[in-house]
Amino acid sequence: MSQNKSIARLSRRSVLKTILYTPPILMFGQGGLFADQDVRPLFEPRQIPRHRKIRTAVIGVYNRGAQVIGEFNRFQDQIEFVAFADVAFLEHDASVRGFAGVPCFQDYREMFEQLHEQIDAVIIATPDHAHFPQIVHSMLLGKHVYVEKPIAQNVYECRLLEKMAKGCPGVIVQMGNQGHSGSGTLQFREWVKAGLIQNVRKIDAWMTNSRRWHGWTDTSYPEAIPPVGFEWDVWLMRRPFRPYSEKLVDGNWRCWYEFGCGAMGDWGAHILDAIHRYYLNSAMPYEITTKLIGPSDLIYPQGSVITFRFRGENGRPPVELSWYDGQGNNPPAPSGVNGNLGNVGSLVYCEDFVVRGTSHGGHYRLLSGEKTRELQEAGRIPETPRPPSNHYQNFLNACQGIEPVSSPIAVAAPLTELLCLGCVGQRFGGTLRYDAASAEITNHPQANAMLKGPDVRDGWQVYDRPAVMKSKAAQIKAPEDVPWENLIDESLSQWVNPYEWGRAQAVNGEVHLTTDRSKWFLMTKKAYANFVFEGEILMPVNEGNSGFQFRSQMAKNRVWGYQAEVDTSDRKWSGGLYDEGRRMWFISPNRDQAGTPAQRDASIAEFRARAGDCFKQGQWNTYRIVCIGSHIQIYVNGILTTDIHDAMDLAGHIGIQHHGERGLVYKFRNLRIKDLGVGGELYYPHRENAAVAAIPSKMDGAIYEAENANRMNDAQVADNHTGYQGTGFVDFGGAGSFVEWDNVLADQAGEFTLTFRYAASDDRPCNLLVNGEQVGRIPFASTGNWTTWQTVDVKVQFRTGRNAVRVVAVGQGPNLDAMAVN
Known part of the structure; x- marks a missing residue:
């Protein structure tokens, strides 16, 4: 507990009650709990001894959350899961498969109120707009935080988090840009230190794969009714009320300006990470110019080119960094380079050569083989350091004082601010002039307002001050x-x-x-x-x-x-x-x-x-x-x-x-x-028409439901046979019909096991393609009928980052329920 004099005489429980229930204007006003001092966590964060496991809570356990839990669970000698929170827990006695007896909550605030003394660290794997309040809440209670990227959803939140970090120096915060702990990021750092990368005036970066919103034409928010039990009010958090829709949940929040950060926030954190940190020294641009393809007032454009202009400083010349997204919207290839640049990557234009980067901490290389040999012979290419741990273990090690955290707020917030500036550019287009010192766009009032994000809903403003917020359960009167x-x-x-x-x-x-x-x-x-x-x-x-x-x-x-x-x-x-x-x-x-x-x-x-x-x-x-x-x-x-x-x-x-x-x-x-x-959940007047809730997964690993696949051909989503998981399955058509997931993520290259759950009345083999290449055949042997479901395993090689998995029917295809990745 903090030894600050103003709270030294209070018991731990009394102090918790004070911070949870004191109106912020009293808490921070004259004579309040934090008067005459910087904001500090209520409890001093714990450095967990090496012999004791880190007691960890998770906020957001489905979709990406399930993958992150699986990654951390590889280090069972360091971590113990003690609580889970997710708005999609539809039953009051919900449980997470594989973690029997671990309490589950719909409202993360109630989790803290009941179990805060049993929690050392928090993993946050929720939509972008939810990161900021959940980080602030966790830090104020002295909990170490691992949060998926981006660390926030607008510039204002990034700046507040930087202020929080200064007041809570003992709280470990790691943003989940996994490649920051990768060998490629360390390689880039060493190349900059060695002077190999210098005098750069032009950088191109791109991610031109299909995105969820490509092809959307929405001019208003769609409206549906949440599944019975879904805690939509907590899902919305600080954002203005918007009706529930499948176009907002399960990763689709990324498509909307109010809730996500588009392709820039999703992939920029993995592609621009090393460049921004080690060459640009986390600097901010003074100008952002954006060309738009298919703009929208609500969702991210169908494509864009965003050019960030940075002033020269500390001997570095001025730099133009251009970001490209949208299908087929790749940057021009460097002189002398033929062929496809691929859908993900970066080009760093040095004085007499070009450096090619990928994503997720992948290695960098010179495009010229001849130049590479010349530099190697001259001994100018430094050896690439070996990372002491991967990104997940790095966080655990930091919590135990073994090594520094790799992507703290001091690194993550400026990178996220850059990404958020790109998002503002995608909303308005044209040229925006940015004063980083005051965090203002000086020539466009509407764009400047977007730096702070939408108006905050009543009751959620406490995090701006900052203070923790009562759960709904705590707001109900006795x-x-x-x-x-x-x-x-x-x-x-x-x-x-x-x-x-x-x-x-x-x-x-x-x-x-x-x-x-x-x-x-x-x-x-x-x-x-x-x-x-x-x-x-x-x-x-x-x-x-x-x-x-x-x-x-x-x-x-x-x-x-x-x-x-x-x-x-x-x-x-x-x-x-x-x-x-x-x-x-x-x-x-x-x-x-x-x-x-x-x-x-x-x-x-x-x-x-x-x-x-x-x-x-x-x-x-x-x-x-x-x-x-x-x-x-x-x-x-x-x-x-x-x-x-x-x-x-x-x-x-x-x-x-x-x-x-x-x-x-x-x-x-x-x-x-x-x-x-x-107090209770947000009320919808006609819940009897609500959608049927998804059936929990029966598989281990990162789950990719077939009905949510990114691409299908001659196949349709169905639910006319019982026994499936999720909300349905995919009924294949004839030969050539296929299902493809184009966003299967791997934190590092290597062998993975794909487990397919299916039903088939007779043998219905399919070809398996990974990243466009056929890697084998899935037998899909008869299960006897269409209501008997079985699984079949196939081993494949994945590259670091995004992978595409396509299942193609040889003749008549099966009913495909889901794929699990382990």
């Missing part, structure tokens, strides 16, 4: 701290009847419901998310059927949503949970959604055993409904009848029901509620 609100008055002013029939009367503190037509509901005008509700009901003996609606929706002559059952019949289902107008009896008891008749009958028998006698005929019966987050509890006369987690609706109206029997009077009294605040 029931004992909230007074009861009475919902009944003489005019029933808090209620509305959405039907064209039905009558409600206030009679001596009671509400009497009757009808002359059919079933109807009296609903509260106000919607509630987290609450404790109580009410009493008196029903005719052995007649009628009623219920208390909650978190329900309404339209003209229609109500739908959760209902706490009031059952006067011998069925004895009072206190059960019915989904009115939707899933019906779906869980407690499960009559309508059970997988088999045996499961249905067992569920009904179990419910009757615990709750069958809770309801009292001819008496006032007291119902209590507690909803906090996805947790729903129903009590009848003090008996807990239903205790489940469900996230179909997380906010809505309270209601009381008349089932439609003419002449029967349903009576209610003592209707009251404790409103615990919204």
